[in-house]
Amino acid sequence: MVRHTGRHFLQIPGPTNVPDRVLRAIDQPTIDHRGPEFAELAKRVIAGLKRVFGTKGGVAIFPASGTGAWEAALVNTLSPGDTVLAFETGHFATLWRALGLRLGLDIEFVPGDWRHGVPPGELERRLAADASHRIKAVMAVHNETSTGVASRIAELRSAIDRARHPALFLVDTISSLASLDYRHDEWGVDVAVGGSQKGLMLPPGLSFNAVSAKALAANKAAKLPRAYWEWQPMLAAADTGYFPFTPATNLLFGLDAAIAMLEEEGLDNVFARHERLAEATRRAVKGWDLEILCLDPAEYSSALTAVLVPAGHDADAVRKAALERFDLSLGTGLGKVAGKVFRIGHLGWFNELMLMGTLAGVEMALALAGVPHRKGGVAAAMDYLSGNRR
Numbered sequence: 001m002v003r004h005t006g007r008h009f010l011q012i013p014g015p016t017n018v019p020d021r022v023l024r025a026i027d028q029p030t031i032d033h034r035g036p037e038f039a040e041l042a043k044r045v046i047a048g049l050k051r052v053f054g055t056k057g058g059v060a061i062f063p064a065s066g067t068g069a070w071e072a073a074l075v076n077t078l079s080p081g082d083t084v085l086a087f088e089t090g091h092f093a094t095l096w097r098a099l100g101l102r103l104g105l106d107i108e109f110v111p112g113d114w115r116h117g118v119p120p121g122e123l124e125r126r127l128a129a130d131a132s133h134r135i136k137a138v139m140a141v142h143n144e145t146s147t148g149v150a151s152r153i154a155e156l157r158s159a160i161d162r163a164r165h166p167a168l169f170l171v172d173t174i175s176s177l178a179s180l181d182y183r184h185d186e187w188g189v190d191v192a193v194g195g196s197q198k199g200l201m202l203p204p205g206l207s208f209n210a211v212s213a214k215a216l217a218a219n220k221a222a223k224l225p226r227a228y229w230e231w232q233p234m235l236a237a238a239d240t241g242y243f244p245f246t247p248a249t250n251l252l253f254g255l256d257a258a259i260a261m262l263e264e265e266g267l268d269n270v271f272a273r274h275e276r277l278a279e280a281t282r283r284a285v286k287g288w289d290l291e292i293l294c295l296d297p298a299e300y301s302s303a304l305t306a307v308l309v310p311a312g313h314d315a316d317a318v319r320k321a322a323l324e325r326f327d328l329s330l331g332t333g334l335g336k337v338a339g340k341v342f343r344i345g346h347l348g349w350f351n352e353l354m355l356m357g358t359l360a361g362v363e364m365a366l367a368l369a370g371v372p373h374r375k376g377g378v379a380a381a382m383d384y385l386s387g388n389r390r
């Protein structure tokens with residue numbers, strides 16, 4: 001077995017690197033979740049999460065991976081057989097749809113090429129054609145973590161409004177929250193789905209729903225069976241500080257610290273940092289003369305970049321070399337792009353030199369794996385980071 005020294009480079013697009021400060025916050029004695037100290041913590045954390053989501057509405061916290069909050073979003077707002085409109089932007093959109101089908105929803109799935117986000121024009125056309133309002137909800141993944149494509153949520157909202165359609169707008173923000181600009185209330189999203197292990201810099205284990213007033217009204221009429229995932233007692237925790245069942249207390253300690261870090265940096269600065277590191281990454285990819293999976297620069301993701309390897313080469317060979325030789329984990333290709341892309345995560349607790357280490361590891365791994373490329377990607381990224389910034 002190879003022994004590694006120094007820090008492992010966890011540059012998959014989630015789970016992300018957990019800051020030392022968050023690790024220290026988690027490493028505390030567990031407290032009574034029915035006691036006064038916990039209630040203070042819970043209220044503070046929920047209020048902080050509302051600021052991160054950009055909402056004055058409710059936020060529910062479930063001890064689960066992001067998939068749990070996907071399910072909660074659907075069972076709390078919809079009834080068996082309801083029609084939902086969704087778009088095949090990539091692997092996560094496909095998985096969310098599969099979960100909805102298992103719950104007994106009728107999901108109209110618009111095919112996609114995995115290189116674009118949700119098309120606003122197509123969304124508007126389909127909703128405008130639905131005069132009887134058969135479609136009860138629209139599902140969209142904000143940042144498609146399998147492809148590195150970010151859908152334009154504000155534009156999608158405008159498309160729904162132009163079609164004058166009452167469908168609920170459900171958005172997966174698992175890998176965008178606290179990395180890409182996201183504004184729940186301003187963008188008129190009804191249910192946002194979040195997770196702890198991406199931009200929020202925590203270990204896996206917490207998932208979130210941000211809930212609009214319209215979604216809450218839908219909750220009262222929704223007939224899909226739900227027990228554990230019922231919103232009402234969870235949302236009450238914002239006022240009482242007490243959850244209906246045992247919360248993941250120590251992860252909430254970590255979340256408290258993570259929100260403090262994000263707000264000390266300032267969310268706008270957090271987004272700008274992600275944009276800067278993403279742009280440096282794209283310059284490296286172009287420097288290597290390789291192709292970025294995302295085709296539309298308006299949809300480039302600031303959280304990760306998916307890189308295509310030339311036909312006849314195996315993207316996983318690059319990942320294998322990076323891990324074995326340099327202790328660097330890169331994201332694998334998922335679903336339809338398996339073997340064709342590797343993904344560089346540049347989200348969460350991350351900075352310029354961590355990026356340069358990552359890009360150097362990729363450039364060396366490309367050589368070791370025998371993938372044809374030009375040298376100089378790392379140099380192009382350095383030029384960008386050391387030059388005058390916008």
Ligand SMILES: *Cc1c(COP(=O)(O)O)cnc(C)c1O
Nearest residue numbers: 065066067092143145174175195
């Ligand atoms: C990570 C991720 C998920 C899956 O979340 P789990 O925590 O693995 O359940 C869903 N959607 C997106 C966009 C993600 O990035």
